[in-house]
Amino acid sequence: MANFAIFALLVGAGAAIVAQNILMAKISGNATTILVPLIMNSAVGLAVLTLLLIWRTGAAGVSEILHLFRPWNILPGLLGSFFVFASILGYQRIGAAATVAVLVASQLGFGLLTDVFRSGNIAGITLFGAALLLAGAGLVAFRAV
Incomplete structure (x- = not known):
């Protein structure tokens, strides 16, 4: 049963990424640069996740981030932004x-x-x-x- 829940979650994520890219391509079409929807996406994600972290752990969660942060920790965010950038461009072009x-x-x-x-x-x-x-x-x- 647990595997079914994981598969259902992944199917939902697949649907969500298609919807996200359609919306971001639309935003990009109205913006002067593709950076606008990328920044909007990152800002909303950061705000929501920060609020969830503070709600669940309080200031200790923020302290943990500051304590654990290493310079290489920026790589997942850069890779994620690259993925979203490539996806938007792909939706628009092909x-x-x-x-x-x-x-x-x-x-x-x-x-x-x-x-x-x-x-x-x-x-x-x-x-x-x-x-x-x-x-x-x-x-x-x-x-x-």
Whole structure:
């Protein structure tokens, strides 16, 4: 049952990212630069997460962030901003389906590489499934180009 909940959460996140990118592409279309929706996205996320942290832990949560922060901790935020930037640009230039296809295929490929480095092997059926997904992503992506 726990796996079903995780899959449902991931499906919901997939739907949310499509909705987010549609909205951000629309904002970007009305702005002078793609940086406007990126900053709006980050500001809203930071504000909501800060309020949640303070609500749950009080000032101790903020103190923990300050205590644990290391310069390399900026990398996840930079990578996330790059992902959102690329997604918005993709939605605008090649459409939602092609953008999602390329993102999912590339995430799967790099995810498989990560698993290989961690465990040392990948089952043949997993590689077959990945090949099918990559083929499908290619069919979706290249019909839009």
